[in-house]
Amino acid sequence: MSSMENVQPSSPRPTPSSAVTVGGGTPTVDFARGKGVWLWDRKGRKFLDCTSQSWALYLGHAHDEIQQHAAEVMRSFWHVHQGFATDSREEFAEKLLHAVPRNEHRDIYAKVAFTATSGLAIETALKLATLNRPGRSLVGRVQGGFHGTTLGTAQLSWPATDDVPGNRRSLSAFAHMGVSSVTLSFPDSNPDIDDVARERAIAVMNLELDAVADKLVAVVVEPLQGSGGQREVPVWWLNALIRRADKEGFTVVFDEIQTYLRTGRHYTQPELLRPHFIVLGKGLCGGFAAGAVLLRSDIDGFPGGGTYDLHTFGSSALAHSVGIKQLEIIDRDDVLNNVKHRGVQLRNASAQMCAQATVFSEIRQVGLHVGLRVCAETWQQRASLAATVRMRCIDAGLVVGLGGYDPSIVKIKPPLNITADETSELISRLTEATAKVPV
Template sequence: MSIKLLEVNKYFFAPTENIVMERGEGIYLWDSTGKRYIDCAAATFNLSLGYSNQEVLEAVAEQADKLVHITSSYMSEPVAKLVEKLVEVTPKSLTKIHLKVSGGSTANEGAIKMAQFYNKKSGVISLFRSHVGQTIYTMNASGLGFRRQPFASLGNSGIVHVPPAYCYRCFYNQKPCSCGMLCAERIEEFIKYAGNDSISSMIVEPILGNGDNIVPPKEYFVKLRELADKHHFTLIFDEIQTGIGRTGKMFAADYFGVEPDIMTIAKGLGGTGFQIAAIATKEEYADMDSHYHSFTYGSNSLASAAGVKTLEIITRPGFLDNVTLVGNYIIRRLNEMKEKYSFIGDVRGVGLMIGFEIVDEKGEESLELTTQIKNIAFENGLIMRTSRYGIGNVLKIRPALILTLEQAKEICEILEYTFDQIEVH
């Protein structure tokens, strides 16, 4: 059976690694040889409740007996419940929910459109290193240029990229204690040169997910809010990775204490892998008729039922506290390891959105070593992804949010064991 699965690679658009995954449960995955892995990427950072969460599966099975899918033109019970729950858990000023999107990219694109529809401007500010999505527009808006390189004819459609608040390697060569949030201040210059009145929105991942797990200081977001209000543009938080409990708060907006005008949500909302996404907005953005941005599988009934159950589980007393507890534990242990292993350059993260930089003896990014550590960890049964789709030097630890302290200890032990196998320390 598994041999046939591997053979099929020759027909496959993207041949996969020489390994067949067979079963998942909680934070664990098993391959066809029976080897067990801890998945620190929670699949594609989307399994907030881990593999095969039974409660979500039961809710979906119950929904499947009634209705698998209807057009989003009709209201249905799971959709009504999901909308209500999302309004409950998102920041107070976000009172409208758009569910007719098919994933993170289309949620982000919808948010940008809503801003353009609302303020009748077109320009978009986005961060270097951001991943906004894979549609042509969101790929253009993304701050990882290598992904648009093969598509030479793309125009930039009024997108302005600005450096993120990356204190460890500051674009402006500043120190956090004395910089006066220069990276946020300088955005005003970009706005000026873009044409003062042309900026419609700024889309920001509160913690850059694919782009190196960069955690800005809290004041950065205060400054962005001020800029958005001053220049009348829409502040969009892309919470596709940071949302649904990943930071130990329901949203990173809660952690940073700043409310955006629009927030996009996807990945973790499906709990155990169902395809559901949403755009949450302030009241005034709901004037855009949804037929301007509406996808066939948006608000699918099964996925909506999964979303409702996921939110119910994540809002249970103690759930988010545990994310903070186990996250802090891993961060503390990694900081201890940093003292011992010179190739760990920086450890940063909030909750279970953790990353650490791998550097060479000069403190420069070491891609080679990063990949080596990732591969040895995999051999040792720990799945980690590297940043910037394999061209970055940050290893990411983002397991399912159901992680226990015992399992967090196990992750750290495998990490230490892996680091011990690396020669340059």
């Protein structure tokens, strides 16, 4: 295989601003405007956005109805102190709770705590876990997980841990200022795994928990890892974790910040698994910053009085109202069904690319949460090849993402309302881009 290190993109990156310091991200284009799944740069070039801008714009850019609704809300007000109730906050909480499928446990989740951002929502869940499990302070995480970059969440994210070599631990400088954590091994996610292998994986988890279970306040886990390489944690393993948690007295926090709605469902089987907390963010409110935590019915909310979790923008009338409107549009237009159909369309095309080309070797997908793993012999070659694919996609007018923990993954996460024709165009541009990658 030829080396990718010396391949230069034909579209140079913009010159960084001298007035701005950015703590993350990989900028490639200066964008000027967007509409639907499309973006235009300052030179008028058109790009199909397969990132939904950090996976946050479920209905795409400048959606007409969201735009009109937000303007209507802003004629009344858009910011209210967290201590004051608003109709939109109450209605949004009810809609999030009612989205949990019903079974014999009608009130699986009883309350919602709202925050200003996704990372703060993780911290809120940990605060609530601590209040409900006093005397415990250790937090568990799963290898490859990413739960934020705040001082409270840094130690729970792979760039602060020995998940990766020392030269990739960009968050390690802050780890000592956050929570104390312990890492659980990522289980075998092969869908064809047999019962013996399942029991072996559960035994590993139980062995890792044996030494710390009485100290754990919570284990935070993404049922489908995003930055961790688009890896799906098996339901049987999650079920075993939650059973152990209920037995030992710690809690389980499902981080569904990236997967809410994107997988073609609201949440990851809460009616069966019943995690203590479900954390939401990113696309929750149509591109307006907000986070939310669903509390299982046997978990107490914050006590009255005192200052436990105060967020200046935790009661955004604008964000919550847009969140309601987004759910109404998604329900009316059967968007979750579209997610499933477009996911199949992408999977079929990706499978053909894997079979015919040497760039991609594996598809990791649930709905429109898609990752394509590049094919190369060594880790360094895979990371370099994926970065080259990303730049060739930019040249072809396609904006894709890359994995963090596993940089050999090319991420494809377009808006959920992408059409069949737009998906065909996505596939065409991806095919064009990969055809220009030397292997």
